[in-house]
Amino acid sequence: MEYVLKAESLEKKYRGYTALDGFIMNVPKGSIYGFVGKNGAGKTTLIRLICGLQKPTSGSFEIYGVRNNDKKILEQRKRIGAVVETPSIYPGLTAYENLKMQYMTLGLSDYKSIPDLLKLVGLENTGKKTARNFSLGMKQRLGIAVALCGAPDMLILDEPINGLDPQGIIEMRELIIKLNREKGITVLISSHILDELSRLATHYGFIDNGKLIREMSAEELEKECRRSTHIEVTDSSCLSSVLDNMGFEYKITDEHNVDIFGRPNISQLTKALMPSGCDIISVNENDEDLESFFISLIGGSKS
Template identity: 40%
Template sequence: MNSVVKTTGLTKKRKGKELVTNVNLQIHKGEIYGLLGQNGAGKTTIMKMLTGILKPTSGEIELFGQKLTESSKLMLKRVGSIIEYPIFFEHLTAIENLKLHCEYIGYYDEKGIKQALDMVHLKGIEEKCVEEFSLGMKQRLGIARAIITKPELIILDEPTNGLDPIGIKDTRDLILMLNKEYGITFILSSHILGEMEQVVDRIGVIDNGRLVNEVTLQDIQKERTDYIELLTTDVQKTLYLLEHELNISNMKILQGNRIRIYDLTHSQSAISKLLILHNIGIEEILKHTSSLEDYFYAQINGGDKID
């Protein structure tokens, strides 16, 4: 499988502090790759190095099979990106901003500009000055600028930032369409893990500047553990009934007298019926389906979520 991005020992130091440490990425042609990490974990720094905004302190970057150097930065024309917050000339219109961008990179296609605006649902406001745009509209315009040339690789840092739920869905659909129909490779970062789960093929978990794990979404789904969590008025009697009446042995007691049942042979309704028949009050019963968010927190924080 061809690699679009490959990093070896990628490291960035600033004022004696390592922001990114020895990161080895390999991103394949045609995949959607997600960088997951808390704020300040190093995701944006990695993206800035991949796009030539920052120079690595040490390590190497290969794009499309070629080492990225000062003399080879022309290959960045094959890359579209939004890193952090998209910046525009506020007094100019959307079309004027996109035309300036195209002139800068040597791309001339009036139809391409209009098509990009249409793709991000900004059609009809082309003559409106950017200073009149909402945060969400500016984010859409940034995505239009990133995709206008239909590059081979698109790097998007928090692409749904500032968007409402409809805008988030539209962005997700756009990424999937460009990936499927044009074969564009994507690198995304986001704190909205549920959204990432609906888009990415593979993720890299970044914690304190280090790549702590790299795994396909398919493998995460295989590792997931669903369970029923139960809180009753009589924990000991509940445990006895579950074990002797329903033959459930794969369960444990959590702090706070909660019972977590990993054996899902019996449904919630069957468990509830048994307890009611034996006059045990049910304060809470719910089925938990683990998500990408659960996996992420397990990787960086031993499974405990951070409030």
């Protein structure tokens, strides 16, 4: 598998505080990588290191195979567009003028592609309206348009849906998916809004206290968070025999508890258990979401 970003034993320390501690990361090319963690876990620190806004204390990272201490890293950073913390836009300028300013900053003299870029992010009809009069969602989309100037291969978004209303969240989600699928852009999204992240991410990295505690694909996450029926019985060994005959996949927790992956017919199950004298004590359905999975990784509760 080809990776656009790799980090190895990365550390970032401030006075009396370690933001990243032996951090490891692998972002596959073409993925939408959900970077999951609580506020203050180290997500923004990593992004600032990747973008060259800060330097690591120790360890290293690679962008498209080039290490951060290599002079060629500056060229690789040109392949990255980023919106870090807040969109970098000029409030007194129109959307078109904002993109023109970014083109000039990048040394691009041909502005013919600006209208297409505005259309891509849904801002083609803003005309002479200045950015200060944009909604928060429009400002976020303009920030992404600015990040897309220069046609980057990778886009880094730091909390892109923070503060957006439901409609703005939907528009942002659709834009990110469009950029990934139609333009082939790898997207790294830092977020603590896990329900929304689960609707678009293809891969995940879970960070806590500066450490990456788990990396996995969306398929692997779905298997771990899949629906199950928890059944408490008088004898789990008897239940396992019945489940084998019924073709169910299951996991025995102990001599009384079994997790069945699926939704068995309880009446049929009760009938099948009767000859063995095994009784069902309780039945509960489990459907772990991304938030619950994250909480189980770091320990604690949803409160």
